[in-house]
Amino acid sequence: MALIAVIVLAVLFLMFMFNKPKENYKEIDYSTFIQMVKDGKVEQLRIVDKDIYGYISGGSTPLVSFHTIIPYEDPTLIPTLIQHNIEFRGSEKKRYPFLNALLSIVPWMLILGFFWFIMLRQIQGTSNKALSFGKSRAKLQPDSAKKVTFEDVAGVEEAKEELKEVIEFLKDTTKFKKIGAKIPKGLLLVGPPGTGKTLLAKAIAGEANVPFFSMSGSDFVEMFVGVGASRVRDLFEQGKKHAPCIIFIDELDAVGRVRGAGYGGGHDEREQTLNQLLVEMDGFEENEGIIVVAATNRPDVLDPALLRPGRFDRQVVVDIPDIKGREGILKVHTRNIPIAKSVDLKVIARGTPGFSGADLANLVNEAALLAARRNKKKVGMDEFEFAKDKVLMGPERRSIVISEEEKRVTAYHESGHALLGMLLPNADPVHKMTIIPRGLSLGLTQSLPESEKHNLSRDYIIDQITLLMGGRVAEEIIFGKGGITTGAQNDIERATKTARRMVCEWGMSEKLGPLQYGQKEEPIFIGKEIARHKDYSEKTSELIDEEVKQIVEGAYRRATKILKEHKDILDKLAKRVLEKEVLDRKEIEKIVGVNKIKDDGSSEKRRRRKSSDESSGKKSDL
DSSP states (O other), rough: OHHHHHHHHHHHHHHHTOOOSSSSOOOOOHHHHHHHHHTTTTEEEEETTTEEEEEOOOOOOOOOEEEOOOOOOOTTTHHHHHHTTTOOOOOOOOOOHHHHHHHHHHHHHHHHHHHHHHHHHHHHHHHHHHHHHSOOOOOOOOOOOOEEEEEEEESSSSHHHHHHHHHHHHHOOOHHHHHHHOOSSSEEEOOOOTTSHHHHHHHHHHHHHHHEEEEEGTTTOOOSTTTTHHHEEEEEEEHHTTTTTTEEEEEEGGOOOOOTTOOSSHHHHHHHHHHHHHHHHSSSSOOOOOOEEEESSSSGBHHHHHHHHTTTTOOOOOOOOOHHHHHHHHHHHTTOBOOOOOOHHHHHHOOOOTOOOOHHHHHHHHHHHHHHHOSSSSSOOOHHHHHHHHHHHOBBBSSSOOOOHHHHHHHHHHHHHHHHHHSTTTTEEEEEEEOOTTTTOOOOOEEEEEOOSSSHHHHHHHHHHHHOOOOOHHHHHHHGGGOOGGGGGGHHHHHHHHHHHHHHHHHTTTOOOOOOOEEEOOOTTSSSOOOOOOOOOOHHHHHHHHHHHHHHHHHHHHHHHHHHHTTTHHHHHHHHHOOOOOOOOOOOHHOHHHHHHHHOHHHHHHHHHHHHHHHHTTOOOO
């Protein structure tokens, strides 16, 4: 572009120089010129082709120069000048044929050259893209980027301990080599979405202060065969140049799915990419100083060859944090947020079981946004409670128009859930109930466990199914069978699914015993489980359906019995929630009380009663 600009300026300069007039002439008509000749008012004429230059005489100093053009062949011009004794001379006009031709051609050449230059740049750019098609798309974290350290990661203390060994190796490799120890070549971070797997990988690079390459698993695979494998090779070549370094592959399951399970052409490219990754991680060539860290929430679909020692030696579980971990995560996320003295992070952590790190970060952000909208200088406990309800139950939809009758039905439906939640001995305590539409629901009852649950007992599961039936049962008790609504759709779906898992997966059926029914099959398209293979007879299938029906219907009858016995409390609860729209645990306890019903329907008693009922042909309530 600079060369073109110089050429344009040079041509313009030449055109200006050759066409620059040397003297200012007064333009006059040819007829005026002839008359001035006859009057003797002109002198020192110079005739150049059809141009006449001269001076107007008449005593003026300096003389005024003029110019005129002979419009036609005038044979009388010379005789007239001689007749009036006018001094004149002729000269030939200077001609520059080459320069004139050049000046006429150059503008077009410049235009064509400009377009040629643009096309050339585009061709070169396309060529570069084509040449870089097989290059790795990994991003090298710049030194100027903000470093993430373990102080920025909370709630995964065990995972951090596992990773400190890797950091020590990256800082001082000789310490391990002297004793003959080999650092793991690969670390696989496994856990649900939002638990901080990517953040942990960044923290490793930040703590070790080494180059950090990051790439998504989907960036390897393209529609063109061989591109993915080429990108894997290029990625490890870059890693060797910057060793010691960390290569982080996010969503490894996109490229690391089990081989030989595809059908069609698309899987071939993915399998070639996976094969190249296997070779680079543990092939003939040693990749000294390169540690591969990958993250996935689907370890079950990964190829076994990828998980063997020598490739991903260690699987670090990054699970949902417990109450202590949640408190630590909240402290990290509220570090730069002004919070009021009344805010107790322990209380918030206790009220958010099952929240991942991403959920807690979202909760803190929602609370801060609400405080800003309310023009507060600090985020208070009210904002955190509101944010927690928004994350747990969805945003309020106060604009939706609901009739009074629908509100009443919703109030009794939610009261049925809440009352059973407060009375059932193994149910989780009710945190809040509301008849304000939230998300896709017209109302909601939220229960939160008092402590972390890692194993679920049969009694707990039965109470959960009974609690799910509470909404439909309350509708039937108050409005009759004709008054029940579709509001229980999700409750029935969840209850049925839980009961089927009790029978088919958890071995909690008396008739069918501790067996698993329905093996997970490996379909040809995705690589692992998406369906269940029916490996049992039709008779067993009927028994499964009977058992599932027995569990759900037994829970329904049990819920009916409890709610009928406490109908007066059900009415009070529904009336109160109609007045206030939202009730918290304290308000519910004032109406219902804190005493749960006695567990006279324990597992052993229910089993004995069930056996006697079956022998007499009666139905049992679980």
